[in-house]
Amino acid sequence: MTGLAVREGNVAAYKFTDLHFDKLRMLVAETTGISLSDHKRDLLYGRLTRRLRALGLQDFDQYIALLADRPDDELQNFINAVTTNLTSFFRENHHFEFLANELFPQLEKQGRARGMRIWSAGCSTGEEAYSIAMTVREYFADAGAMDIKILASDLDTSVVQTAANGIYDQSRIEGMPPERVKRWFQRGSGSNAGKVRVRRELAELITFRQLNLMQAWPMQSMFDVVFCRNVVIYFDKPTQSRLFNNFASVIKPGGHLIIGHSETLHKVCDRFELIGKTIYRKPD
Ligand SMILES: C[S@@+](CC[C@H](N)C(=O)[O-])C[C@H]1O[C@@H](n2cnc3c(N)ncnc32)[C@H](O)[C@@H]1O
Known part of the structure; x- marks a missing residue:
């Protein structure tokens, strides 16, 4: 899969290349232990575009640069965005x-x-x-x-x-x-x-x-x-x-x-x- 913009109805989409995906999933693995396989690409894209929008960023290059330059500001939000938190009371009773x-x-x-x-x-x-x-x-x-x-x-x-x-x-x-x-x-x-x-x-x-x-x-x-x-x-x-x-x-x-x-x-x-x-x- 190459990196053309992903369409999301009428909402502005961002270009998400293989390189973006690889850099970001490497950071996920390093910081959380979670290893994202290829088929988690859309999931990662979907969760992180919310961060790009919230921060008013133009593209994933800016987001990756922000994570590298100002981890104290964004790394925790990044982690919060990528975790899967499904749970319930008395699950597996x-x-x-x-x-x-x-x-x-x-x-x-x-x-x-x-x-x-x-x-x-x-x-x-x-x-x-x-x-x-x-x-x-x-x-x-x-x-x-x-x-x-x-x-x-x-x-x-x-x-x-x-x-x-x-x-x-x-x-x-x-x-x-x-x-x-x-x-x-x-x-x-x-x-x-x-x-x-x-x-x-x-x-x-x-x-x-x-x-x-x-x-x-x-x-x-x-x-x-x-x-x-x-x-x-x-x-x-x-x-x-x-x-x-x-x-x-x-x-x-x-x-x-x-x-x-x-x-x-x-x-x-x-x-x-x-x-x-x-x-x-x-x-x-
Ligand atoms: C699917 S939930 C499971 C919740 C609960 N244990 C249950 O079984 O219902 C997985 C949780 O593990 C957390 N998690 C993932 N990686 C972690 C890490 N490296 N350190 C601490 N918590 C982590 C996630 O944030 C998420 O809330």
Whole structure:
């Protein structure tokens, strides 16, 4: 494919050459770990033209120059534009059932539930972390006094902000059992009609942070469970391998790593054993 302007109805189009695509996807890979295949060309174009328009730029040459010359101004917007943030409450529900039916009873029996640390790595807009918090609170009646902490991180600053706000369209909780909705969400009224806010008891278990998994991790503590679901799907295998090995270094012996439905550690990382559907355990 060569680089003539892509038509977008009546909206002004920009010339997007193979060279533009290659330079930009290289920058995506370097900064995020995400490797974009050839068929992601239109997707990248579509997402970045919004940035060109917002900045009033004439073409992709100007945009690439801006990223090189003033990364402090634009690199984060660029990253936010290229991430894919699809998520939902209790997505892949069997992972939350595993926590409630197997892991929490086990840790409780071993006296290891107090001080439990859980990391939602690549948390997007926060639904995963709040689902973990609901599962914790529903299992441990006195969770607030047990020093249980959930870290929720993502490299995209706009989704981390949404996650920390904890306000969602009501449509996001459709299908959730009514008793759960009643217990954990407040319905908005007036200008917030049609929205729900997660209750303070959930939010207070969670710390939200911007964190790029490809860069050094500042955390001091070791984790009992790491959720890293549907994040590495666009990483190449060596990048996945590096990341999963890094997780192995911050997960306690006997701790767990939970990944997404289309992901696997097979031939990528041998520091965990598979104990359930996309659920891995680090040996003692
Ligand atoms: C598809 S969402 C998955 C959200 C949630 N874990 C789930 O399964 O529902 C993937 C998230 O990974 C984040 N992500 C991608 N690369 C990342 C990186 N290098 N460091 C941190 N987060 C990253 C994206 O910003 C995005 O929000």
